[in-house]
Amino acid sequence: MTEQHFVRALAAAVLMLAGVVLVSGPVMAQVYKTVDADGNVTYTDQPPGPGAEPIELRELSVVERPEYKPTRSQQAEAAAAEGAENPREALRQLQQQYRDFRLVSPTPEQSFWGTSNTATVAWDTNAALQDGMKVRIYLDDQAATTTTQSLFATPRLDRGEHTVRAELLDVNDQVVAMAGPVTFFIHQQTVNNSPANRPRPTPRGG
Numbered sequence: 001m002t003e004q005h006f007v008r009a010l011a012a013a014v015l016m017l018a019g020v021v022l023v024s025g026p027v028m029a030q031v032y033k034t035v036d037a038d039g040n041v042t043y044t045d046q047p048p049g050p051g052a053e054p055i056e057l058r059e060l061s062v063v064e065r066p067e068y069k070p071t072r073s074q075q076a077e078a079a080a081a082e083g084a085e086n087p088r089e090a091l092r093q094l095q096q097q098y099r100d101f102r103l104v105s106p107t108p109e110q111s112f113w114g115t116s117n118t119a120t121v122a123w124d125t126n127a128a129l130q131d132g133m134k135v136r137i138y139l140d141d142q143a144a145t146t147t148t149q150s151l152f153a154t155p156r157l158d159r160g161e162h163t164v165r166a167e168l169l170d171v172n173d174q175v176v177a178m179a180g181p182v183t184f185f186i187h188q189q190t191v192n193n194s195p196a197n198r199p200r201p202t203p204r205g206g
Contacts, residue, residue, distance in 0.1 A: 030054035094176045101125045101168045101177035106184035121152040132171030
């Protein structure tokens, strides 16, 4: 430790002590420097002898701590931490992130022909699902499956009108977003309407 650093450290300690003592009465704290016959330097707050003069200490410079603005990644981490502590805020953030959740198949009023009475259900969203998230698909208001796959082939359905809707769920099974309902139709292709049994046009002049 250099002499200047030692002086500053001692001065800071003396000032702290003086602040404590000032509670009970005014005190004038001084620092004295002595050098013995071997050249050893000693600093003390007690006069080493009659007529000893205190040394003058340089004023300590104080540097204020700069204010740093958090980066975007730090802001995101802070938001995630806040969401972990506040479930409502976490759900609100997920709802904002997955607001484009939608059904892409079937399309409204779509008819399915010759598909063995099945339909293909497909959902989409621009953001990838987070760990623990899933999609629950309802056929005619009955839960059909819960999956993370974007495609689902329905079981055999009766001929006629049907509806499909989907819910995007978080890790706690809370509804983040909904899509549908979409109405579609199942048509069973009969033998008479199959391409093989349709009448062929007669060539002209034949």
